[in-house]
Amino acid sequence: MKEQSLEWKPIAYIRSDFPTKFGIPRQSGLVDTTAEIVFEPYCRQQEVIRGIEEYTHLWLIWGFSEMAGSTWSPTVRPPRLGGNKRMGVFATRSPFRPNPVGLSCVRLKKVELRKSEGPVLIVEGADLMNGTPIYDIKPYLAHIDAHPEAKGGFADEVKEYGLNVHIPERYLDEVPKEKQKALKQILMQDPRPAYQQDEKRVYGMEFAGMEVKFRVVDGTAYVCGIKKAEMEQINDQGEKAMKFIVAKNEHVDRMCEITGQAKRQLKGLGLDQWQKGYPSREVWLDDVKKGCTYLAVEEGEILGIFAFQTTPDVSYYEIDGKWLTDGEYASMHRVCVADESKGKGVAGKMFSYGFEMAEKSGFKAVRIDTHPGNLPMQRALEKAGFVRCGKIKLAEGPEAGDERIAFEKIL
Known part of the structure; x- marks a missing residue:
């Protein structure tokens, strides 16, 4: 059989609260963030989503656009293992893959019909950076896609993974109420690179138009500053x-x-x-x-x-x-x-x-x-x-x- 290459073009892009990769949840469904899926002009007919509101969850097939041109390796260091142990690339969800394609399951909250953008899907639990191209959308079918008996490999062994979070009231007041829960969940997931565990270091991330600064000491993320994300x-x-x-x-x-x-x-x-x-x-x-x-x-x-x-x-x-x-x-x-x-x-x-x-x-x-x-x-x-x-x-x-x-x- 001859080698064939596929030429994909995005059907949509996502609008999310993550302008950079730092702070993005490591998997979908871990954080209750809300995002919008905006279709490309050639896919903005209302017919393309007919019946989609009958489903509660969707699969998104998307591209690691920030990885374009990056090389891949047969083995990678999963962050969940501290960045020290190597696993086969096909035994992980690393973005450094031969074909940089991602798969995420999100909850469909509602569909909005907009004059300038056509149908827009409002979803929850996405782990995508703002502007990520989406190549396909498929309904999640619980009776087929759910396998409660499935084993999770090394992910099962390190399932307990999180930080306590302390946000002083003076900083929490700067965060819109609808974003406060998601911010806490993001910090609980410990967004720091696995190889950086310096308790004296102040880290910063952009989320929902805010610049959030924090330190991690003895298993607790202490927020030490929140302001609008512009310098x-x-x-x-x-x-x-x-x-x-x-x-x-x-x-x-x-x-x-x-x-x-x-x-x-x-x-x-x-x-x-x-x-x-x-x-x-x-x-x-x-x-x-x-x-x-x-x-x-x-x-x-x-x-x-x-x-x-x-x-x-x-x-x-x-x-x-x-x-x-x-x-x-x-x-x-x-x-x-x-x-x-x-x-x-x-x-x-x-x-x-x-x-x-x-x-x-x-x-x-x-x-x-x-x-x-x-x-x-x-x-x-x-x-x-x-x-x-x-x-x-x-x-x-x-x-x-x-x-x-x-x-x-x-x-």
């Missing part, structure tokens, strides 16, 4: 001057305008960087769906843009040189500043915000790359504390095969 910079006069927000569809026109400015500047420098149709409007729209692009904003004006990636970058697998670290890292891409905002330190503040997000997610380094001839960017990177590590070649997109200078910043 505000303070100017020399102590006034609020800049904040960072997650890009949305209404920002894409301005993002394309700033990108066009950057492309013209690079062309003026005689560089071929960003001269092959990248980044395009489609790239920004895809970023918006994934929730991975951030905007520097001041008094309602967008000053700069950058994408923040928390999964391994396929372009960084091989380097003519040596990275400063060998562990997990975050990376920043598509960094650009509006012409009228250059010279005001916007890029440096974006780098600082990227460093802060990386640290909150448990990373110890941030990587980035730029064109060998882009001296202004190289100077900006070195000013921000990045160290030149060598040369890499881009592995994807219109610029695949082009050489770039690779930098890394240890946090």
Whole structure:
């Protein structure tokens, strides 16, 4: 039988309270979070969900979009085993798989018919990051899908898995009442990486538009701060001057305008960087769906843009040189500043915000790359504390095969 490859395209995307992977429940059904399944335009006919309200639960088949381009290994280290013991990839639910496809069972709460988006499914218990593509939806059939006698392998052995949670009233008052139970459940699941057990460390995660800071001491998660999930910079006069927000569809026109400015500047420098149709409007729209692009904003004006990636970058697998670290890292891409905002330190503040997000997610380094001839960017990177590590070649997109200078910043 000949080898065949399937070409799937998403039927929908999910809107959830998790803009990054840190804090996402390790399995579906563990946390009572509410999410929305928004269908792609070609699937927005009301007929596609006819009869779906007769079911209480659904199977979602979805893609680990943040794992695109990642390599897989025959064995992995399940977090439930402390990150020390290896198991076969097909004996786990690790995202690092030959085909990065996930399966989740969610409870269907209701169906809403919206003028602009068609039928939207409101579900509970999803373990998906905001913007995750969904490839198929199937009804859960208890008489077929439920097997109470089934054995759960190593998961049965470590079934008791949770923390006590302490949230001071002054912080709990900052959380909408409908989100308080879910926040407590997330912290009970211990969202920290399995290899990080430092009781002195303060961790941070974004949930439902909030930035939650906590420490774990003697089996208890102590919340030590909750605020709106946007970072505000303070100017020399102590006034609020800049904040960072997650890009949305209404920002894409301005993002394309700033990108066009950057492309013209690079062309003026005689560089071929960003001269092959990248980044395009489609790239920004895809970023918006994934929730991975951030905007520097001041008094309602967008000053700069950058994408923040928390999964391994396929372009960084091989380097003519040596990275400063060998562990997990975050990376920043598509960094650009509006012409009228250059010279005001916007890029440096974006780098600082990227460093802060990386640290909150448990990373110890941030990587980035730029064109060998882009001296202004190289100077900006070195000013921000990045160290030149060598040369890499881009592995994807219109610029695949082009050489770039690779930098890394240890946090």
